[in-house]
Amino acid sequence: MNRQFIEVDYCNSAQSYKWLWATVSFVQCILTYYVIADDLLLAPIYLVNLLLYFIGSAFYVIVLKKHTVFPSHVLLMSAAIAIVLWLIMAHTVTLLWRDDHATEKVLLLGFFSMLMCFNGSRFMLITCTVPIMIMHVYYQLTYVEQSGMSLLVSTVKYPFFVIAMITTQVNHNTRLVASHQKLVALNKELTVLRNLDDLTGIYNRRAFDEKLKYLLELQNRNKQSVSLMLIDVDFFKRYNDSLGHLQGDKCLREVAKALNDAVKRETDVVARVGGEEFGIILPNTNLDDCQLVARKVINTLRDKMILHPNSSVSSYVTASIGCACIQGSITTSEVIYHRADSALYRAKEQGRNRYCI
Template sequence: MNILIIDDDRVMRRIIRAMLAEGSHNTLSAGNHIEALSVLSYQKVDLILMDIEMPEINGFDLTRIIRKKLDHWLPIIFLSANESDNYLALGIDAGGDDYLTKPVNQTILNAKIRAMSRIADMQRQLNELNKQLEKLSYIDPLTQLLNRRGLVERLEIDWRANKRKKEELSIMLLDIDYFKPYNDNYGHPQGDLCLQKFSQVLTNCMHRPADSIARYGGEEFLIILPATPIEGARFKAEKIINALLNESILHEHSQVAKYVTTSIGISSTKFGAVDYTELIKQADSALYLAKHKGRNRRVIYQPKTQN
């Protein structure tokens, strides 16, 4: 562990450092709050041994400062010659995790460090698990694409970036043609497999890290194309339509083809949408026209007349 010893007594720092040497720990030291905060600003620290009685800022106040500054938890063990219960209570209230009285017993010190190390490991595992759960909350479990929650967050980020950079942002709203007859005739398990294959086709057609794909509804999908003019989105839509035909997912109950096809509505910020909600409405309007024209095609939104 990287252990930071904070004590205004240089001799005490040396004694504790010698005690920790047998445990193969890496020790750092600070004689006051300025040095301590400096070390924490550039050095990874796993545990702090904090003297309480220090001039200018005592250990309790410094602990409060550290807890406010750091965005993660690390164990802090107080060191003090004061054995009163009141001091122990003050230490816990200040944000400390344990308390050792001076002179420090080496056996007890190392035992407490081992205990804190186990707690720190569990905390890291918990933080990693929470990150994974947070990530899962943005992902559609069937298709492994962004879900509606993830889509909204991505749209907000890309919309702000688009306004800042003053670039054209395009989106595509896609719908699998005649998916209900597919589900009704092949069954829902096969329908789920179709959605997964369709999602994979979309993923294979996207080559830029900035592009995002989301499952917008049951069989509806939305693709965000940052820094992409409308012609670039049109080209991408045609690529998806052709890739889907090459995939040849059998659909004997479609009125368009013997294979699964898609209709695509396209819009971009060039058409004057005031926010991404309006942009989606424009793409949805274009998608409606694509279906009206016979499906298995892409249509670009036009503000007044659509073609």
């Protein structure tokens, strides 16, 4: 059976929880001070309450290190234990000091203390407020003999107090949601940047390897074909030596654009896998279609007409391509990569500016 959970909103931020704990602790200490100064009878009782509060805070800190939400039964059990403790203290006061007035005071302080402790949950906030109001009205009618408008005014302060706390909580939650949304957007942006090549703006080797592994696993399950092309810019070292690295970087960016122009499907993956080496993954593509894409890559790069003064095969930048296809057989990324790399080596051996399978 699935347990219901009540989120303690300040748990989402360790810093927010620290500030909330500090605020509640400060209020508890102030209340204790005024109780000691105003009523010597209640002083030891509220000192015990302060001790229990800090013990409970330590328990909450331990739980918060492992959970971002509290199970509802934990909160309800905490409330039940607190109520029992306050009833015991109230009964003790009545027996020891024979002061019936102190019983209601103790219970009123107890429920107010619980209200402060459980302000992270609206459910517990409202649950603790109801007995406070009932106890207050009973105490005022029985012992203070307050009635009419004065009783109404003294009672409605509790709902207003709850509304103020809920409003503060809503504002805090709004800030948390905004911070969370901003963090999610930044994480998405970082994920994109982590997978992109700084120079060309296409996928890098990390993303290429991850996508190849994923597509091959998908192919193994669905018995679909996957084609891989490894592309190497011909005589790129000579290009760099003659024109300089800045021009070489510009050349690589133009090659990346040519590869992107040659493939049209959103599922195709174009990446820079090395210095002047690129890769293209073509899911659901057989060997014949892979060869069509290879020819299109060669033609698109030729149409770019990037001058190469030291090439042995052309006056323009060209590329050699190795193609491999896996269809209906279980394999790994290492196997298909080795096949494409061997085909690339043959393309270079046969004169470059061509593709081999």
